[in-house]
Amino acid sequence: DVALTQSPLILPVALGQPASISCRSSQSLVYSDGNTFLNWFQQRPGQSPRRLIYGISNRDSGVPDRFSGSESGANFTLKISRVEAEDVGVYYCMQGTYWPPTFGQGTKLEIK
Amino acid sequence: QVQLVESGGGVVQPGKSLRLSCAAAGFTFSDYGFHWVRQAPGKGLEWVAVIWFDGSNRMFGDSVKDRFTISRDNSKNTLYLEMIRLRAEDTAVYYCVRDQPRTVTPAFEMWGQGTMVTVSS
Numbered sequence: 001d002v003a004l005t006q007s008p009l010i011l012p013v014a015l016g017q018p019a020s021i022s023c024r025s026s027q028s029l030v031y032s033d034g035n036t037f038l039n040w041f042q043q044r045p046g047q048s049p050r051r052l053i054y055g056i057s058n059r060d061s062g063v064p065d066r067f068s069g070s071e072s073g074a075n076f077t078l079k080i081s082r083v084e085a086e087d088v089g090v091y092y093c094m095q096g097t098y099w100p101p102t103f104g105q106g107t108k109l110e111i112k
Numbered sequence: 113q114v115q116l117v118e119s120g121g122g123v124v125q126p127g128k129s130l131r132l133s134c135a136a137a138g139f140t141f142s143d144y145g146f147h148w149v150r151q152a153p154g155k156g157l158e159w160v161a162v163i164w165f166d167g168s169n170r171m172f173g174d175s176v177k178d179r180f181t182i183s184r185d186n187s188k189n190t191l192y193l194e195m196i197r198l199r200a201e202d203t204a205v206y207y208c209v210r211d212q213p214r215t216v217t218p219a220f221e222m223w224g225q226g227t228m229v230t231v232s233s
Contacts, residue, residue, distance in 0.1 A: 037217050041157075048207060048223040049149075049157065060221075092157055096218035100173055101147075103157040 002026055004093050006104035012112040019080040021107045023093035028074055030097070037096035040069055040078045043106075044089040052091075053078065085111060114138035114222070116208045121227030124198055132227055134191040134208030141189040145211040147218060148182065148193045150204035151226075160206070161193065165214055175201075198231045205229075 003026040013019045029036045040053040051060050053069040056076060066081040080087055088111060093104040120132040134146070148160040161172045161182040170182050181194040191208055208224040211217075 031217070035217075037219070039220065041220070048225055049220075050223065051219075051221055054219060054221075094157075094220065096220075099171060101159045101218040101220075103159070106156045 001100060002029070002095050002098050002102050004095060004102055004104035006091075006093060006107050009105060009107055011107055011109045013080075013083045013109060014112045015085065016082050019083050019087075019109060021078045021091050021093075021109075023076040023078070023104050025074045025076070025095060027098075029095050036071065038069075038071070038076050039094045039096065040067075041092045041094060041103075042087075042089055043092065044086075047089075049092065080109075083109070083111070116210060116222065116224035118206065118208050118224045118227035121206065121229045123230045123232060125233050126199060126231055128198055128231075129194070129196045130198060130229060131195070132193040132206055132208075132229070134193075134224055136189045136191070136210070140213075141184075142186045143213045145216065145218075146182075146184065146191045147209040147211070147220065148180075148191075149207045149209050149220070149223075150202075150229075151207070152201075152204040155204075158204075159218075162218065163191070164216055165211070169216070195229075198229075200231050203229060203231050 005024045007022045041049040043049045056071045057069040068079050090106045117135045145165040147162045163170045163182045179197045183192045205226040207226045209220045210222040212219045
């Protein structure tokens with residue numbers, strides 16, 4: 001199975017400051033059609049996960065533009081330009097290029 | 113309103129069986145593939161099973177293979193997860209998750225609120 005390694009696992013951030021979460025894949029996630037199926041999810045306390053980003057960098061409907069996704073080789077990054085209180089929760093990366101789909105361990109974002 | 117509503121969770125003894133349901137509304141059910149994803153208490157997310165939009169393929173995670181079955185009833189807009197020989201390590205919140213329409217690559221576009229399964233004697 002493809003392993004996704006997130007860092008850091010805990011991310012204390014002051015309100016209004018930027019945040020960055022890394023997700024490293026054990027192998028290339030480029031599919032045979034040229035697409036890369038790497039998504040990011042947010043899970044707020046007590047809630048179901050919600051997809052934020054699909055295909056590395058495409059924001060889902062309703063997701064604030066302070067969230068962005070990028071890639072450098074087999075390393076993927078979720079960035080929040082200015083953290084707000086509602087961003088507290090756990091963030092997961094997930095790959096859908098290979099079966100079975102796998103998730104990173106999760107990064108807990110908390111307010112400093 | 114577009115929604116997925118899971119039901120059927122509860123407390124069950126080890127070795128017993130349970131069937132989860134996921135009722136869909138607000139979209140054309142037959143256009144979408146669906147997954148079950150679970151989350152043990154205080155842990156991360158684990159993919160469990162998938163059924164493609166056309167029902168042509170079903171796949172399972174190694175930890176549930178030969179014990180869990182996924183099925184769908186397009187006439188009832190409902191997804192199912194039949195679980196047998198349950199173990200303590202199956203204890204988790206089970207989420208019903210919808211993919212993007214008429215695709216077979218997992219996208220996990222929309223999630224239900226989850227149903228809790230507790231396996232304990």
